Amino acid sequence: MLLDKCDKIVVFGSTIGVEATFANKVSILAGKALYEDLDICYVASDRSDLKNLILNRDLKPKPAKNSIPYAHWSITFGQNFKYYDAINLSKGKFKGVLIQGGKFAMYLNAAETLLRTFIQVLQGRLDKKQMIQRLRNKLSS
Structure with a gap:
């Protein structure tokens, strides 16, 4: 390994x-x-x-x-719920029925991407061209 x-x-x-x-x-x-x-x-x-x-x-x-x-925490997503079984941060099953985060999860994911990209620019790990490309890729997916 x-x-x-x-x-x-x-x-x-x-x-x-x-x-x-x-x-x-x-x-x-x-x-x-x-x-x-x-x-x-x-x-x-x-x-x-x-x-x-x-x-x-x-x-x-x-x-x-x-x-x-x-x-x-990363395996269990924290506390166990009685009726909800988490699959990831924005998707899970409620009483066996698959539910997804919808627009809120989409906005949360986009905000996280913007914030992480901005931090990388401030830290000098991304230049302006790389930042624009990353954001375009994220918006098109």
Whole structure:
């Protein structure tokens, strides 16, 4: 497995950051993630901090047990409901009948895409041309 061959993992919000911590690997978050405040990984505050974290040979993995609550949430979507079975964040079954988020989920997804794209532009990870292309692709899908 590729994770086994790595000393450090740098992620931009992917759940592999959580998996890396669980596997006792140093996990460095260079973007935003739902787990950024859970002491699962080192969170780079800017490019200079990211570089320092990557080059720091003394960096130790965060405790593997810190990843368990987030892993549980990502599998179960939190608390179990009596009548609703979540499939993902915008789709699930209510008493066995499939329901989807509809327009609200569509707007929420679009807002998230815009926000993540804007953050990447501010962080210098996307230029204007890449931003426009990403937004066009999202709007056409």
